[in-house]
Amino acid sequence: MADRMETGPVTHGNAGKWIWISVSGLSLIILPFVLEKGISQYYLFLAANILAWALFALSFNLVLGYGGMMSFGHAAFFGVGAYTCALLLVKASCPLILAFLAAPFAAACVGLVIGYLSVRIKGVFYFAVITLCFAQLVYILVFKWRSFTFGDDGIQGIPVPAFISTDESYIHYYFFALIIVLICAFVLWRIVRSPFGMILRSLKENPERAAFVGVNVEHYRLIAFVISAFFSGIAGVLYALLQTSISPDILFWTVSGDVILMGLLGGMTLFLGPALGAAIMVLLNSFVTSYTEYWGLCLGITLILIVLFFPRGIGGIMVERYQTWKKRKEG
Amino acid sequence: MSLDPSMLLVQFISGLTTAMVLFLLASGLTLVFGVMNVINFAHGAFYMLGAYLAFTMTQLLSGSLGFWAALLIAPTVVCVVGGIVEVGLLRRIYGKEHLLQILLTYALIFIFNDLIKMIWGVNLRMVNMPASLRGFVTFLGSRFPVYYFFILGVGTAVAVLLWLLLKKTQFGKLLRASAEHRDMVGLLGYNVSTVFTLVFMMATWLGGLAGAVIAPTVRISMGMGMEIIIECFIVVIIGGLGNVLGALLGALLAGEIYAFGILLLPNFAMAFLFALAAVVIIFRPYGLLGKPAQGMS
Amino acid sequence: MEILEIKGLTKSFGGVMAVAGVDLLVREGDIHSIIGPNGAGKSTLFNLISGYFPCDKGKVLFKGEDITGFSTQKRVKMGMGRSFQVTNIFPKLTVFENIQAVILYAKGKGLTLFSDARKMVREDTEKILEMVGLKNKLEEPAGILAAGDRKRLELGIVLATRPDLLLLDEPTCGMSPVETSNTIELIRKIAEERSLTVLFTEHKMDMVFSIASRITVLNFGAIIAAGEPDEIRCDEKVKQIYFGEDRCSLK
Numbered sequence: 001m002a003d004r005m006e007t008g009p010v011t012h013g014n015a016g017k018w019i020w021i022s023v024s025g026l027s028l029i030i031l032p033f034v035l036e037k038g039i040s041q042y043y044l045f046l047a048a049n050i051l052a053w054a055l056f057a058l059s060f061n062l063v064l065g066y067g068g069m070m071s072f073g074h075a076a077f078f079g080v081g082a083y084t085c086a087l088l089l090v091k092a093s094c095p096l097i098l099a100f101l102a103a104p105f106a107a108a109c110v111g112l113v114i115g116y117l118s119v120r121i122k123g124v125f126y127f128a129v130i131t132l133c134f135a136q137l138v139y140i141l142v143f144k145w146r147s148f149t150f151g152d153d154g155i156q157g158i159p160v161p162a163f164i165s166t167d168e169s170y171i172h173y174y175f176f177a178l179i180i181v182l183i184c185a186f187v188l189w190r191i192v193r194s195p196f197g198m199i200l201r202s203l204k205e206n207p208e209r210a211a212f213v214g215v216n217v218e219h220y221r222l223i224a225f226v227i228s229a230f231f232s233g234i235a236g237v238l239y240a241l242l243q244t245s246i247s248p249d250i251l252f253w254t255v256s257g258d259v260i261l262m263g264l265l266g267g268m269t270l271f272l273g274p275a276l277g278a279a280i281m282v283l284l285n286s287f288v289t290s291y292t293e294y295w296g297l298c299l300g301i302t303l304i305l306i307v308l309f310f311p312r313g314i315g316g317i318m319v320e321r322y323q324t325w326k327k328r329k330e331g
Numbered sequence: 332m333s334l335d336p337s338m339l340l341v342q343f344i345s346g347l348t349t350a351m352v353l354f355l356l357a358s359g360l361t362l363v364f365g366v367m368n369v370i371n372f373a374h375g376a377f378y379m380l381g382a383y384l385a386f387t388m389t390q391l392l393s394g395s396l397g398f399w400a401a402l403l404i405a406p407t408v409v410c411v412v413g414g415i416v417e418v419g420l421l422r423r424i425y426g427k428e429h430l431l432q433i434l435l436t437y438a439l440i441f442i443f444n445d446l447i448k449m450i451w452g453v454n455l456r457m458v459n460m461p462a463s464l465r466g467f468v469t470f471l472g473s474r475f476p477v478y479y480f481f482i483l484g485v486g487t488a489v490a491v492l493l494w495l496l497l498k499k500t501q502f503g504k505l506l507r508a509s510a511e512h513r514d515m516v517g518l519l520g521y522n523v524s525t526v527f528t529l530v531f532m533m534a535t536w537l538g539g540l541a542g543a544v545i546a547p548t549v550r551i552s553m554g555m556g557m558e559i560i561i562e563c564f565i566v567v568i569i570g571g572l573g574n575v576l577g578a579l580l581g582a583l584l585a586g587e588i589y590a591f592g593i594l595l596l597p598n599f600a601m602a603f604l605f606a607l608a609a610v611v612i613i614f615r616p617y618g619l620l621g622k623p624a625q626g627m628s
Numbered sequence: 629m630e631i632l633e634i635k636g637l638t639k640s641f642g643g644v645m646a647v648a649g650v651d652l653l654v655r656e657g658d659i660h661s662i663i664g665p666n667g668a669g670k671s672t673l674f675n676l677i678s679g680y681f682p683c684d685k686g687k688v689l690f691k692g693e694d695i696t697g698f699s700t701q702k703r704v705k706m707g708m709g710r711s712f713q714v715t716n717i718f719p720k721l722t723v724f725e726n727i728q729a730v731i732l733y734a735k736g737k738g739l740t741l742f743s744d745a746r747k748m749v750r751e752d753t754e755k756i757l758e759m760v761g762l763k764n765k766l767e768e769p770a771g772i773l774a775a776g777d778r779k780r781l782e783l784g785i786v787l788a789t790r791p792d793l794l795l796l797d798e799p800t801c802g803m804s805p806v807e808t809s810n811t812i813e814l815i816r817k818i819a820e821e822r823s824l825t826v827l828f829t830e831h832k833m834d835m836v837f838s839i840a841s842r843i844t845v846l847n848f849g850a851i852i853a854a855g856e857p858d859e860i861r862c863d864e865k866v867k868q869i870y871f872g873e874d875r876c877s878l879k
Contacts, residue, residue, distance in 0.1 A: 070430055117609060121616055124429035125370045126572065129564045130612060136561050137605040144598045190742045195732040198721075198745045202729045205718040212678070212716070213730045213789050214704035215738065223739070253561070257437055264434060294449070300441035307431045307438070308423055 032174045044170045045242075046286055050279045051177040052238035055184055057262040057274030059231030064260065065268035066192060067224040068204030072128045072256050073114060073135030074232055077107040079251035081233025082240040083142060086155045096161050104233035110138065111229025112222070119221040122207075132253050139251040154247030158240055166242065177238050184231050185275075191227065192271060200224050261299075264306055267315025276315050337473035342590045348479045350586025351486025355541035356559065357566040357578040358493060359534030365510030365573030366530045369421065372436040375560030376443035377413060377535045381405045381542025382551045383447055386456045395461035401543050409539025410532045417531040422524065444553060453553060460547040478548060485544055489537070490579065497575065506530065510573045565608045571621020580619060630692075631656045631793055631825050637676055637686035646672040648849040649686070654793070654842075659819060659826045661836045664846035665869055670829040671713065673846070674797050677827075678710040679703045690793070709791030713798040713829075715778040717785065719771030723762055726770050726781055728753045730788035753788075759818065760784040761810075776807045780814075787818065794819070796828035800835055808832060812839050837861070845869070 035044040056078055063069050084106040088099035114134045121127045142149045149155075160166065164176045191197055200220055203210045207217050240246050249255075258281065259274075266277025288298045310317060360374050388401035416439065424432050464481050467474045497503035505526065508515045517523045542555075549555070566585050570577025585604055592600035611619060632654040639647045647669045654660050662670050676683045679700040687696050695703055704710075718726050731749045732738060757763055760780040765773065770781060779799065786794060799815065800808040812835055819826050830836050836843065836857075843860045845853040853863045860866055 064430075070433065072433075117612060121612070123617075125364065125433070126568075126617065128433055129370065129568060130608075133561065133565055133568065133605060133608055137602060140599070140601050140605075190744075193744050193746065194742055195729075195737045195740045195745045195748065198725060198729045199733055199738050202718045202721060202726075205720055206716060209712075209716045209718065209785070211700050212704060212710055212712075213733060213785065214701045215733055216701055220738070254557075260434065294445045296441035296448075297445035300438040300445070303438035303441075304420065304435060307427075307435045311427070311431055 028178060032171050036169060036171055041170060044174060045166075046282055048170050048174045048177055048242050049239075050282045051174070051181045052235050052242060053259075053262065053278040053282060054275035055181045055238065056232055056235035057259050057266070057278045058185055058188055058272075059228045059235065060259045061263050061268055061271075061274045062188060062192070062200075062224055062231075063228040064263055065274070066197060066204065067200050067221060067228075069119070069221060069225070070124050070128045070260075071118075071131045071225070071228075072253065072260070073131035073133075074228070074259055075251050075253060075255035076114065076135035076138040077111055077229040077232035078236040078239070078255065078259075079142065079248075080110050080138065081107040081236025082246050082250055083149060083155070083236075084233070085237040086158050086240045086246055087149065089159050090155055090157075093159075100234075100237055103237045104230045107233025107236065108226050108230040111226045111232075115222045115225035115229070119218045119225060132256065135251070135256055136253055139248060139253070142251055143248040149248070152248055154245060154249075156245040158244045158246070160241050160244055164241065166244065170242075173242060177242070180234065180238060184234055185272075188231060189271060196220070196223070261303060263313075264303070264311075265313055267313030267317070267319070269312060270315040270319055273313055273315030277313060280314065338594075340471060340473045341475060342594060343587065344475055344479055344483075346587040346590030347583075348482040348486075348586070349589055350582040351482050352541050352545050353562060353566050353585055354486060354579050354582035355489060355537045355544075356563045357570070357582055358490075358575050359537040360563055361567050361570070361573055361575060361578045362506065362510075363531055363534045364567070365575075366506055366516070367421075367425070367527050369425075369432050370436065370572075371531075371534070372433060372560065373416075373439035373443060373556075374534070374538055374563060375556035375558070376440055376447075377409050377538035378542040378559055379447065379551075379553075379556035380412065380443065381409045381539030382458075382546045382549075382555060383451050383456065383542075384408055384539070385543040385546040386451070386458050386551055389458050395463060398458070398461040398547070401458075401546070402540070405543040406536045406539035409542070410536035413535025413538075414528055414532045416535075417528050421531065422527075425527075440556065444556065448553060456551040458546040458551065464547075482544055485540070489540070493575065502529075562604065565604050568608050568618055569611050571618025573622075574618070574620045577618055577620035629656045630654065631690070632677070632827065633689040634677065635687045635689070637673070637688065638684045639672060639676055639681060640684060646849050647676060647683075650846070650849070650851055652844060652851070652854075654825060654827055656825050657823065658841050659816070659839055660828075660842045660844065661840035662827065662829045662844050662846055663831070663833075663836055667848075668846040669849035670846055671797060672849075674710065674795055674829065678708060678795055704789055704791075707790070707792035708795065709786040709789045709793070710795040711782050711786045711797060711799060713801050715775075715782045717770050717778060717781050720769055722767050723757070723770050723773070723781060724753060724766040727756050727784050727788050730785050731756070734789050756784050756788055759787065760814065775802055776804075779803065779811065783811075783814070783818075787822075792824060794824050794826045794828070796826060798829055798831065800830065800832060808835055815839065 031047060032044055035047060056074075060071070060074050063071050063074070081103040084103040085099045088094040088102060089096070114131065117134070118127060118130050121130055143152055145151065146153075164173045166173050199210070199215060203215065203217055203220055211217055236250070239250070262277035262281050263274040264277065265280050266275065267273030284298075284302070285295060289295050292298070306313065312320070356374060356378055360371060363369060363371055384405035385398070385401035388404055389397035391397065392400050420435065420439075424435050460478060464478050466477055468477050468480070495503075497507055505516065505519065505521060508519070509526075516526050562585065566578060566581035568581070569584055570579070570581030584607065588603050588607055589600050592603035596602070615621075630653055632652070634650055634652040637647055637650045638645070650673060662673065664670055672681075675681050677688060679695075679698055679702070683696065687694060689695065690703065690706055690708060693706075695706065718729070721729065728745070728749060731752050732745065735749065737748065754763075757766065760783050762777060762780050762784065765777065770778070773781060783796075783799070786796075796815070800811050803811060815826060815828075816839055818824065840857055843855065843857055844851055845860060845863075845866050847869055852865045852869070853860055
């Protein structure tokens with residue numbers, strides 16, 4: 001991407017930062033009530049859906065935006081997270097807390113294996129194709145191993161505990177997901193601003209130079225990959241708990257494509273860009289599919305327009321505008 | 332499960348036919364990468380288009396005539412579509428980041444899928460085999476569908492033509508040189524845009540042909556493009572991106588492993604392919620015949 | 629004490645012998661220059677010493693240890709720093725971050741996941757930036773620096789790895805005469821202050837002769853002369869290469 005990664009707060013100084021945080025925080029808390037009373041449950045469902053995908057997109061961006069690795073196989077981690085949680089809840093009647101904790105670790109293990117085999121590959125295309133193939137392997141395993149995963153019947157009626165049950169309203173689930181997503185996003189934020197994050201960014205810029213200052217490039221990439229897989233797994237859990245039924249479709253490689261598109265739409269140079277992209281994608285999907293069955297055509301054309309004319313995404317454009325405005329004010 | 336030699340022979344030939352179709356597709360994909368440094372994620376869509384066009388031809392012209400016309404016309408139409416795509420879209424992204432190039436061809440998949448849905452609808456389509464190619468033939472003590480040998484024939488003919496093109500013609504030499512050194516085309520004074528368009532059209536022609544050839548043996552559906560592209564990718568991973576011989580080698584390996592994989596673990600035959608790809612990557616990260624230089628970002 | 633010793637280093641690329649059985653000795657504290665016409669194998673030699681390519685034959689000993697099979701990263705950790713002829717920096721990180729990242733790594737903080745990197749090692753970073761004369765451009769993305777400043781940043785990056793041996797590949801390439809003499813002074817000063825050994829390749833003869841304590845001359849991948857600057861100045865073979873005449877005219 002043409003821009004530097006924004007890891008500092010985009011606003012001026014401390015006052016600006018706190019205003020920004022309080023306003024967004026307040027909106028996120030008030031939103032569900034507004035949606036539920038004022039509009040409809042469906043929009044609250046969308047908001048909850050956005051939360052899960054936003055976390056997925058944010059974790060994925062660690063690998064793409066910050067690590068410079070175009071992984072086309074992240075659906076594997078999302079799906080393994082969802083399936084691990086669902087299987088534990090359905091087959092082993094595990095308490096939610098255990099299933100919730102096991103899922104990201106399972107996803108991280110898969111991330112370790114796939115990552116280990118992939119990070120040695122230099123070359124964007126090779127890497128994309130290889131990660132895609134490994135993820136498809138996971139898809140096929142889940143699809144065909146009917147005795148274990150129920151195959152393409154999927155898993156229906158996941159027993160979601162009462163406190164986040166979505167039977168009557170999505171509001172309890174929304175706050176549950178909100179808390180989880182905010183915690184995870186905060187952790188990712190700290191990681192991105194840490195020395196590890198800085199070195200990861202330097203690897204992305206110039207892996208040769210990084211090697212010449214002693215950095216074991218593959219090592220760092222693998223660690224970023226595993227962390228990303230971990231949080232993608234949590235996103236998968238959130239998805240499973242929201243939908244209460246999942247199928248192998250969530251492991252299909254187009255899901256990996258979807259999360260890349262969210263990053264592109266929202267802007268990969270901004271930390272929260274992918275979250276914005278997730279919101280846009282979910283809303284756009286909902287809007288378009290209510291009018292036409294040709295969502296693919298719509299998505300494809302949008303994507304081409306973005307690639308050709310707005311490669312930095314909506315978030316990138318916003319940052320640009322803000323910086324021009326700031327310079328004009330100062331100058 | 333008995334290891335009946337005649338069944339093994341049937342599987343072997345079946346594997347060869349799969350390999351031929353994969354080769355038709357993978358060779359185009361790998362050539363485009365070698366010369367133009369672009370991975371066409373939508374390659375499977377051209378294959379699917381070829382199959383659907385074959386269906387339409389057999390609807391327009393009844394009987395065997397429809398099929399033979401399809402073999403001629405479908406790849407040509409696909410090739411023209413490929414040319415339009417290259418000139419209209421791909422040209423705009425050549426200098427850009429690889430990420431954007433990948434996403435552009437990825438977007439094409441969706442557009443193609445929906446356009447095909449619009450034109451042909453979502454129902455499964457079938458193409459009837461021409462009378463001359465139906466039935467079975469006995470060879471070395473086993474019965475094979477005649478069509479297998481047709482596919483083998485077409486595949487071999489194309490492979491030979493491709494070999495002649497690459498080794499004996501000026502254009503072919505240019506393509507090979509270009510795969511070694513990215514800037515060769517421009518440096519030697521050729522018009523880069525024209526060469527790129529020709530290569531892309533060639534690749535899509537091969538893809539359309541593969542679709543037309545396979546049409547009588549499968550149910551033509553919307554998911555075709557998505558499924559085949561994965562197998563295609565595995566073939567080029569095994570063989571090495573940019574190397575046509577590698578594509579042939581990869582296709583043969585993939586075809587045979589799949590054919591025999593079905594005998595061992597019918598449900599997980601695909602998994603063998605992935606296992607092979609994984610093994611190749613561990614020992615030769617750039618494919619059996621590939622080189623890292625061209626794959627660099 | 630020899631800090632670097634090379635024995636019979638050989639490397640060929642597809643039939644072309646780039647480095648042909650080179651022996652080299654660099655003593656601690658030397659400012660040792662490798663000169664030779666274009667294509668003599670200087671850069672390849674550097675790539676071999678720093679571990680970028682494996683050699684076909686020969687040995688490399690660093691601080692007495694045989695490092696022939698070691699990876700680049702390991703050599704860097706042992707104290708070998710390398711700069712590139714074409715500047716190799718992190719263009720989208722700021723000037724400050726370029727150095728900061730390297731120092732963080734060199735101090736073993738690379739795997740710290742939860743501290744704010746911006747607040748760490750600031751003093752050390754400032755010291756290095758001051759040393760290479762880049763105090764004023766800290767918050768700019770490094771990609772927009774002018775060529776001369778890029779070279780300084782490049783030098784800064786190498787220094788940040790706290791090397792004992794500096795391998796500088798044409799450090800004044802593309803610089804004006806004024807910048808060149810400033811850079812020479814800088815290198816000499818740094819080498820003195822930090823007790824570093826410097827091994828560098830160069831084309832500019834006056835620069836070489838003003839700073840080097842030992843010179844090695846390379847041609848077609850082989851050493852044709854080695855010794856003190858005065859010896860080299862009047863060496864017949866060297867004059868042949870550079871001037872094709874037998875006059876003691878090297879300044």
